[in-house]
Amino acid sequence: MPKKAKPKRKLKTYQTSLGFYDQAIAAPSMKAALDAWGARSNLFHQGAAKETDDPDIVAATMEKPGVVLRRPVGSDGPFTEHSELPTDLADDEARPNRKAKPKAKSKPRKLPAKAAKEPSRKVDDQQARKAAAAFEKEERRREAERRKEEAARAKERARRDRAVANAQAALDDARRQHESRAEAIEAERAALEERAETEQSRWDKQRMKLTEAVRRARE
Template sequence: MARKLKAYQTSLGLFGLAIAAPSMNTGSESLGADSNLFHQGAAKKSEDPDVIAATTVAPGVALKRPVGSSGKFKENAELPAGLAIDDSWKKAYRKSPSRKVQKHLKRAADHAADRKAALAFEKERKHRDRERAKEEATRTKGARVSPARR
C-alpha cells in the first residue's frame, strides 16, 4: 500500500518551491537539497488547499513560482516580466572608508611624497657633486700647467 503524500513548501533562491512527498526526508531529497531543509527551518508542511491540489497532481516533481507572488505553482515557472532593476541599494551599502583606513591612506600618501622628495634631493645632490668634481678637475688641471707653457 502506498504511503499518503503530504505537500511541503520552501523558498530557495528566486522561486518558492512545493512538492508532494511521503516524508520530509524524501521531500528534501526531491528538492535537491544536500541537508534536511525541515530541520533547518527552511521548509515546512503546507496546509494550503491550492498548494496541496497542485502538488498531488504531479507527486515527486518540484513545482515553483516566483518568491512573494501568489500565483499558481507550475513545473516551469517564469519570473515576472515587469521587474524593475533598481541599483539604489548600492548607495546604501557604499561606505566611505573608516577613519582608520583614511588615516592609513593619508600616511601612505605622505610616505610616498616624502620618498619622492628624498629621491629628488638625492638626485640633485649627486648632480651637485658631479659639478663640483668637474670644477675641481678643471682647477687642478689649470694649476698643473707650468707657468712657462702659459
C-alpha cells in the first residue's frame, strides 16, 4: 500500500528580540523557531519570545516561512530578510561624546473608527498550506547547510589530527635519536675516563720509580 503523505504542520508566527534586532519567523512550533533563531535557551520560558497575531507580521513571515525576518529593535517598521542597524545606534556611534536627549513622549495616535473596526487579515487555508510547504523546504535547506558545515568541520578536525600526529611522530623520532646519541656519547665519555684513570695510575708508578732512581743517582 502506498504510504500516506504526512500532513503539513500549521505554521504560527513567533517574535523575539536578539541583539540589535527584533526577529520574527513563521514556524510550526516554538522549538522550530528557537532552532531557526539559533537560541541556546528557551526564550519563550524566559518571556523574551512570544507568538504574535499581528496581521502585518504574520503576513510578512508567511511570505517567507522558515526565514528569520528582522527589523531594528524597538521600531515598528516592517520585518524584512535584510534589515539595517537601528538608526539611533548609528547616531550614537557618530556622536560618541554627545548625550542623547530624552525623547518627548508622543501621544498615541487614534485610529479612525473604520480602521479600528477593520478585522485582522487572516491567512486562508491555501496560503497556509503553501507557507507550510515553503517552511519545510527552507528547513531542509537549513539542515543541508548544517550538515555541510559539520562535514567541513569534521574534515578540518581530521586534517588537524593528522598534522598533530605527524608532528608528534617527528618529535618522538627526534627524541629517540637524541637519546641514542646521548647514550653513545656517555659510553665514550666513560671509556675516556677509564683510559684517563689507567694512564694516571701508570704515570704515578713510573714517576715514583724514576724519582727514586734520580734520588739514588745523587747519593
